[in-house]
Amino acid sequence: MNRLYRWLPESTADRRVRVLAWASLVSQTLIVGTGGAVRLTGSGLGCPTWPRCTDDSFVATPEMGIHGIVEFGNRLLTFVLVIIAILAFLSILRLRRERPELLRLTVALGAGIIVQALIGGITVLTGLNSWIVGLHYVVSAVLVALATVYVYRVYRGQASTELGVPGWVRGLAIATAAGVWVTVLVGIVVTGSGPHAGDANTPRNGLDSELLQHYHSWPAYITFGLTLLLIVVAARVGHRSLLRSSLALLAVEGVQIVVGIAQARLGLPVLLVGVHMVLACVLVAVMTMVVLTTRKSVATSAQPSDPAREPVAA
Numbered sequence: 403m404n405r406l407y408r409w410l411p412e413s414t415a416d417r418r419v420r421v422l423a424w425a426s427l428v429s430q431t432l433i434v435g436t437g438g439a440v441r442l443t444g445s446g447l448g449c450p451t452w453p454r455c456t457d458d459s460f461v462a463t464p465e466m467g468i469h470g471i472v473e474f475g476n477r478l479l480t481f482v483l484v485i486i487a488i489l490a491f492l493s494i495l496r497l498r499r500e501r502p503e504l505l506r507l508t509v510a511l512g513a514g515i516i517v518q519a520l521i522g523g524i525t526v527l528t529g530l531n532s533w534i535v536g537l538h539y540v541v542s543a544v545l546v547a548l549a550t551v552y553v554y555r556v557y558r559g560q561a562s563t564e565l566g567v568p569g570w571v572r573g574l575a576i577a578t579a580a581g582v583w584v585t586v587l588v589g590i591v592v593t594g595s596g597p598h599a600g601d602a603n604t605p606r607n608g609l610d611s612e613l614l615q616h617y618h619s620w621p622a623y624i625t626f627g628l629t630l631l632l633i634v635v636a637a638r639v640g641h642r643s644l645l646r647s648s649l650a651l652l653a654v655e656g657v658q659i660v661v662g663i664a665q666a667r668l669g670l671p672v673l674l675v676g677v678h679m680v681l682a683c684v685l686v687a688v689m690t691m692v693v694l695t696t697r698k699s700v701a702t703s704a705q706p707s708d709p710a711r712e713p714v715a716a
Contacts, residue, residue: 415497415504415556422490423556426511427549429483431683434542436476438679442672446530446600448473452523480519487512490552503560507552514545530604532594539590539679546683550690559699567641572696574632575644578651581625582689586682588618593679596670615666622662626655632692643695651688658685 440446448462448469449455455462455474462470491508498505518541525534555561565572595611629652636645658681665674 419493420556422486422493423553425486426490427553429486430545430549433479433483434683435680436479438676440473440476441600442598442676443472444601445469445472452526483515487515503555507548511545511548514541514548517541530600532607536590536594543586543683543686546687547690550687554691554694562698562700564698565696566698567639567644567696571635571639574635575693575696578625578628578632579689579693581621581628582685585621585625586686588621589682592618598675622659629655647692647695651692654681654685654688657681
């Protein structure tokens with residue numbers, strides 16, 4: 403045990419820490435995709451109870467067919483997330499004094515996974531209540547944001563109290579982030595009114611799906627406009643990291659808008675709906691990175707103010 407402890411990184415967040423940080427972000431995004439597959443294939447009650455898959459078995463049985471496999475597979479991925487979270491925590495254990503923010507982030511991610519598993523259980527026990535399913539997605543989006551912060555801090559160090567851009571530019575970035583979150587939250591409500599409930603007998607939230615689709619588009623287009631403005635501002639102030647991350651955000655928003663319009667016009671095909679769900683979490687991740695670039699890191703705040711030395715987005 404002592405040999406293992408001594409093997410852990412001690413003075414810097416090395417390659418092992420970086421690999422686990424990326425594994426955390428990727429896995430938190432992938433589980434959104436598998437969760438979407440559960441709903442879109444009508445497998446939400448493939449395992450009709452929780453924490454067991456059936457009253458007599460923790461695993462799916464052959465009699466449960468493909469729905470049981472899909473639902474149980476999504477549950478298994480939760481254990482992968484738990485393992486990654488534990489390894490990430492251990493990887494920075496010896497760095498806890500030098501990098502306390504990394505320790506806090508790994509603890510938050512681990513606690514979030516537990517909360518997410520409990521909400522998933524409540525979702526099954528309540529017969530896929532659309533509001534609980536929506537909460538399930540919100541927590542996933544928050545965990546994706548936390549994992550993004552973790553990746554960024556592993557590469558760039560602790561956050562400084564010093565801003566990397568003028569205060570009004572950071573305010574614009576935060577306003578854009580608020581637009582992203584409003585768009586995602588409205589989209590969750592829209593999904594709760596649509597046809598993909600996860601099970602044929604599950605009722606929806608009773609709201610007008612077609613009307614909600616229009617409401618969903620409003621904050622999306624406003625956010626797109628704010629992102630364009632943010633790109634212009636980032637170019638004017640010469641902040642390369644903010645410019646790159648804002649361009650990435652614009653690209654994700656553009657694809658997401660195209661997918662959203664296509665799925666609405668084509669009658670919500672399951673493949674496009676699944677892509678839309680995953681892209682929403684990618685959008686949250688990139689938006690989080692945009693906000694992070696507006697504040698300097700401790701490692702760079704002591705350097706002279708030079709646009710060429712601004713932190714580049716991970």
